[in-house]
Amino acid sequence: MRKILTGLAFISIFVFSFSWASDANAGPYIRYASYNGLRYVYLRDIATYYGMKMQPGDKTCDIRSQSGNATFTYSHREGRINGIRVTFMFSPYLNGSEPMISEYDFMLIVDPILRNAVSKHKLGVIVLDPGHGGKDNGAQGRFYREKDLTLMMARRLKDILQAKGYMVLMTREKDTFVELPDRPAKAAAYKADLFVSIHCNSAGSGVSNINGIETFCLTPEGAPSTSDAKARSSKKENGNSFNKNNVYLAYCVHRGMLRNTGATDRGIKEQRFAVLRDAQCPAVLVEAGFLSNLTEERNLATGSYQDKITFGIAEGIIAYHRAMSGR
Numbered sequence: 001m002r003k004i005l006t007g008l009a010f011i012s013i014f015v016f017s018f019s020w021a022s023d024a025n026a027g028p029y030i031r032y033a034s035y036n037g038l039r040y041v042y043l044r045d046i047a048t049y050y051g052m053k054m055q056p057g058d059k060t061c062d063i064r065s066q067s068g069n070a071t072f073t074y075s076h077r078e079g080r081i082n083g084i085r086v087t088f089m090f091s092p093y094l095n096g097s098e099p100m101i102s103e104y105d106f107m108l109i110v111d112p113i114l115r116n117a118v119s120k121h122k123l124g125v126i127v128l129d130p131g132h133g134g135k136d137n138g139a140q141g142r143f144y145r146e147k148d149l150t151l152m153m154a155r156r157l158k159d160i161l162q163a164k165g166y167m168v169l170m171t172r173e174k175d176t177f178v179e180l181p182d183r184p185a186k187a188a189a190y191k192a193d194l195f196v197s198i199h200c201n202s203a204g205s206g207v208s209n210i211n212g213i214e215t216f217c218l219t220p221e222g223a224p225s226t227s228d229a230k231a232r233s234s235k236k237e238n239g240n241s242f243n244k245n246n247v248y249l250a251y252c253v254h255r256g257m258l259r260n261t262g263a264t265d266r267g268i269k270e271q272r273f274a275v276l277r278d279a280q281c282p283a284v285l286v287e288a289g290f291l292s293n294l295t296e297e298r299n300l301a302t303g304s305y306q307d308k309i310t311f312g313i314a315e316g317i318i319a320y321h322r323a324m325s326g327r
């Protein structure tokens with residue numbers, strides 16, 4: 001569970017510059033059109049730019065090549081990139097017979113993931129944030145409390161990452177209460193290069209069928225969060241300095257967890273959580289599973305499943321690092 005900070009219903013149009021368009025003689029030619037007050041780009045042109053084939057269907061449109069693929073659904077925000085569920089910020093639409101996606105989604109989700117179009121930075125210090133603690137138990141399962149499981153997983157992840165040579169610090173080492181704003185503040189004080197907040201989910205008591213993993217990054221400024229299509233805060237938060245890296249990190253970590261656990265993919269989502277909003281480095285929040293689901297609760301409490309989750313997160317961080325350093 002996590003606290004949601006809903007943005008103001010204030011709309012602002014951002015104009016992205018195609019900076020990468022001008023730095024090559026044969027830069028991409030990507031046409032755009034206005035729709036619902038936003039710039040939308042022609043998916044056909046994006047596919048050409050990526051060297052992919054566009055495959056339009058009745059309700060969806062795919063772009064794919066041997067190295068990657070993405071699926072867009074008309075009038076729905078949910079899609080897939082490289083097989084992984086993603087919530088796009090705005091619904092794709094058909095402009096006559098031409099599939100269109102928003103420029104926000106192209107620049108801030110599709111391009112970072114499909115082309116590793118992210119800023120490079122050093123990755124020395126990683127700060128792990130075990131959700132909740134002390135008087136805040138977080139979600140309550142039948143047998144286990146979220147605050148205990150998040151701490152166990154963070155400790156395991158710390159060991160794995162330290163063995164890989166990273167310096168790893170935590171926002172709490174024990175069962176202590178830490179205020180939400182103090183978590184990113186601690187990370188900043190530790191000069192974190194990366195921030196990973198670990199949580200377990202709950203669908204509420206009595207809702208036992210929902211299960212799976214979700215990974216969140218901060219909603220880009222001017223865009224709606226996954227849970228609320230109407231809330232579009234134009235305020236640029238600290239964490240919005242890292243929009244592209246945030247989503248790419250979310251993708252790497254989410255993919256790593258899914259690969260290692262085989263859990264249900266509930267997708268990469270965008271939300272304005274306090275710990276992400278105030279982050280001063282690329283940051284994600286993972287929801288490792290549902291304590292309201294008995295099987296998943298049991299799994300999350302075992303060392304072997306915690307290993308799978310944490311190996312998955314570590315694998316994601318290493319993949320992210322590799323993309324940074326071009327290794």
Ligand SMILES: [Zn+2]
Nearest residue numbers: 001002131199
């Ligand atoms: Zn939580």
